[in-house]
Amino acid sequence: MVEALFWPVLLGYGEAAVAYASPRTSRAATWGVRVGWLAQTALLVAQARRSDGFPWATFAGSLNLFVWLVVTTYLIWGCRPRFRLLGLGVMPPAALLFVVARLGGGFGDGAGSHYPNLFLVLHVGFVLAAFAGFTLAAGLAGLYLWEERRLKRRSPDILRLRVPPLQALERLTQRTIVLSLPLLTLGLAAGLVRLRQQGDSTDPLEWLTVGTWFLYGGFLVARPVGRRAAYVALLGFALVVVSRLALAGGHFA
């Protein structure tokens, strides 16, 4: 069942990744995202039912869940025509990461983790949900910088390729970070409590995630605007990418 759902998901996300390239096929792309997301939801449900524990505690498993969370966040408001370019930024990596998750064995039942399920749900679930939000915020920030550059350069075709207004992009970036940071806080708190209970020492990934928390926390306190806000959101995303890569180093081992 889980393996059989791989292809519908890939087909949906893959179609969206290609179809977002043209305004004329962007509606078909949106349907691709929706179909792919439904199939991946079914895949995750099937994985959860098959597993005795938390099936996304491995690097590849967490990647699978991460892709779903990113696409979910995107689906909430990103499917409007003006956000087509955001879809073009989000869906190709989502499709690629989904394939990587499968090749890495992310569709297994995750058996063998010595962590309690509740901890994994709180820690992995919240941290990944926050990372998904930060990923989308970075996509919005990238779109902001691109559009701002076009406006500054006074491109004659500025109105032919419609993207959301600059202030809407800035506002959405900020809101996405506002919603994501509490999730990261909860996920981090769950991890730190567990760490203290076990008497383990912190690993570099944990320090990196704490650093990410401070960066986004600083963003919310300082509330930068314009280009500066976009650069901070992108810097935070760079830390998220490094964290994701560090996760492959065996954080759950």
Next chain:
Amino acid sequence: MTEIALVGLSHHVAPVELRERVALDADQAAMLARSLGSAVCLSTCNRTEVYLESGHEDDAAAALIALAGEPLDDVLYRLHDDDAALHLFRVAAGLDSLVPGEGEILGQVRGAFEAAEPGPLLDRVFRQALALGKRVRSETAIGESPASVPSAAAALASQVFGDLEGRRVLLVGAGRSGERAASNLASRGAVIAYVANRSIDAARGLAARFGGEGVPLASPAEALADVDVVVSSTGAPGFVLRPEDVPAKRHRPLFFIDIAVPRDLDPAIAALDGCFLYDIDDLEAVVAETLAGRRVEAERAEALAADEVERFRSWRASLDVVPAIASLRARAEEIRVAELAKLGGRVTDDERAKLDSVTAQIVGKLLHLPTVRMKEAAVGPDGVLYADAVRHLFGLDEEER
């Protein structure tokens, strides 16, 4: 057979001096349409056209000639049936407009249609035209792009701020072109907060019309801290605003529109963080580019209009077989009722009701396919032959006689 005819003139063939003589306001246009029977009169600044179903084509032409006060042989066009329908579809879609895709025409077509008393044929073709107009605007991007410098300026401001509702504007200079740009912004909800001009009286006069405040030209920089958009169009020989006039600590973008020649705003302003500056050349380049985009979209809209004409043609053709279908159904119903009546009192009321229902279903199912086939065949050249064959086979003509 009833036909649609169109008599009229437009910007394609008639100069403005002539068009303004035959232009009618909404009441006059409705009155002319009613005087011609089943007709619709569409009169805008770019066209005066009379769509007729009643055959008063020459009367309509005479009315227009009377309005013009001169013969209109060279400019008056007459179109019939599918050609007239296609013309109306193109008009409603904005394809026949001076600026392709302009949206005002659809409302004008609706107004003309609602003010008239059209017959069934005109009713159908106008409803199709209105639906097509909406479809073209929703399925193509023909009406999305601005077609003039003021509307391009407003669209660019929207690209920065989104909704312009409540955005504050500083208008520098009380000239006509600046006023037009400010009006366009105001029509989108922006507030003309300040008007700065060399003559403070002119500034106050213009500001009063927009509900803003007039300030001397020497102090526009002070107003910059309080506005989102600056529109400048003075006749000043040098720059009116320089980068040092722009407040350094701002928490929102500033959008500058410079439509003056020579320019009023120092181009170095564009380099400031959060500042966007468009001069007249930039705006004209944007308009040229968007008009090119409109032409591409117009091709898609033309295809939609051609499809609509096909649908209209099919519908018209189906009308030819409607009498035969109606006669056939009436004949079948007559036989069914007569045969049921022969049962007399041999069946109970309950059984009669069941028989009535079953026979009605049988007749309905038997006639369904021939009805569909006749309507399909009606579109083709031998559609009438089908109708004649049905009349002959079922003796419908004899019965009618």
